[in-house]
Amino acid sequence: MSDDEHCRVADGGTPPMAAARYEDGSITYPPHPVGPDGSEPVEEVDLSEYTAEVVTWTTSHATPPGVREPNTLAIVEFDVDGTPVRALGQCTTEDVGIGDTVEPVYVAELRDPDAGIRERESQRWDGYRFEPVE
């Protein structure tokens, strides 16, 4: 967790949906050591403060161990002050469509960390689902 995340969790808040802005102005979710053009990250952007538009979606009916079934997923695009940023995540409902506006909703555990092949301690399991907004 970053210092900012520690502070937010300590305050009883939720961790950010952390993306990285790079020297060239581009933003990626998740953050990477370098941006698309090879430049260094310069600041964190919390996507949970923005809404996004659904680019595409699917409902998966054959899910791996520890994953809810069915599992509706969407690729969404945020507009961060004119810069597009895409993210993939679960949806809070199967009732989604291309072009819908959604907002990130924090979930403490997105799948059972002990049921799949990946080690529980190797990564975080909390994150954000996308919920349609009227």
Place this chain on the structure above:
Amino acid sequence: MRDVAIVGASMTKFGVREDEWVMDLLAEAGGACIADAGITPDDIDHLYVSNMASGEFEGQTGVPNALAHDLGAIPAYTQRVDQTSSSGAAGMYAAWQSVASGASDLTLLVGGEKMTHRTTGEATDVIASLTHPVEYKQGVTLPSFAGLTARHYLDRFDAPREALGHVAVKNHANGALNPNAQFQKEIALEKALESPMVADPLRLYDFCPVTDGSAALALVPAEHAESYADEFARIAGIAGATDTHVVHERADPTHMGAVAESGAAAFEQSGHEHEDVDVAELHDMFTILEVMQLEALGFEEQGEGWRAAMEGRSARDGELPINTSGGLKSKGHPLGASGVAQAVEVYEQLVGGAGDRQVEADVGLACNVGGFGNCVITTIMEAGA
């Protein structure tokens, strides 16, 4: 660099191979390829083993050394090649390098995977473990990437859903003629379109099965090929490329960037043009991927690739037959074996050994895709005799 030729090939029956494990499958294909090439194990300088996940699937690691022992190929140099679903063609690339560089005068490549003892959910999870942590925790699977991409493609290009069903119908028709295919039966379009939903809008018949199997190739310097076989195939071009690890970061989800990069480089190396290609094996792990590879390789304009199967142009008697083997869809997809088996099919087509599936072919192409287009290798082969 030396020109490289393929002088022997084999594949096991693909499907559910009960009570046979990865070592059994690799040894079966490897031994059959040694016999097909008319060589002895002592002749092998390098032995490459394409395999994605024998450790995760069955707790068996160290397969290259074990196979060298089982084949009687000791003291040949050996190594495992893992590039997820494109491990097979990555092994081909390593094998080609070994001969082209002069490091080996005879290289055996064996690809294989044992998967069907796991549930579909477990096998899906092993494959999904290639994803980024932010993807994995959301429960994303490779089939769900296909569903997301197919919906976007069909919506953006106003393509009919049944176009993807035609890919499945075509590849099952080809697989029905392949005695080593997992599914040797034709299917009706209605059956494909009404099969159970897996990753909306894609249904069961849009997906390849979980498969056990192995395939192998023998590679030598082209200048020595005639001393091994009357009919052989040259590797005219081979190139690999990568795309983003995180799939949603690609600017255009309907464009397979690594396919385009590897295809262009393989064409340039080969000296061939698109119109020279007579037959191709594409990585139809999902029906939508065959369509998108046709486009990224430059055989179809972007947004138009869905028409090929629907109009019969990619059928066995069409202008460019695609997946005469049945493809991953019908032949099956034992991860590490698939790229090798694609090359085996192209080789058989070029040397006239494809039986009832035979088409007229002097130049063939294979495109092997790892992840959801994350790693790709394209190979162009030509009849050498």
